[in-house]
Amino acid sequence: PIGKTCIIPETFEDGIILADIVRIRPDKKIVNYKYLEYFLNTNLSVSQLTKEISGATRPRVNLSNVRNIVAPILSLKVQNNIVEEINILENKTKQLEQKYQQKLDNLEELKKSLLQKAFSGELTK
Known part of the structure; x- marks a missing residue:
């Protein structure tokens, strides 16, 4: 490849x-x-x-x-504009990936917390 x-x-x-x-x-x-x-x-x-x-x-x-x-x-000016736009989109994508990963991490922590409470009997009280 x-x-x-x-x-x-x-x-x-x-x-x-x-x-x-x-x-x-x-x-x-x-x-x-x-x-x-x-x-x-x-x-x-x-x-x-x-x-x-x-x-x-x-x-x-x-x-x-x-x-x-x-x-x-294309003209160098147009190429530079394209590169700038792609860089902006890449940065936004990285920010979204970080936010998404943080949400996944938060959900994992919530899951662990709920499981711990379930196994310790706190959820049935």
Whole structure:
């Protein structure tokens, strides 16, 4: 299967690029790195790459496959706006996940409390 796309910080010191990794260095004047990352993780991109997979024993995607992807390259301003909107949605999603998890934790505590009261006979008094 095709893996996830990620951005490696420029401060990352050492690394080895294997056959299972494709390094992309887009021109910052044309492409927002985060926009490209988001796009490469979409179903549209993955489906295009899936058609390009080669290798009988270890299916792989190479750089030329990635270069053949048809991608919507919008103006840098539009890309930046899209990234900003996605970041806002991701933050809201994380906040909702935290609230949901807190509610689940509270329900679990309530369940434990009720069970403790039930087994100690407090609920039948």
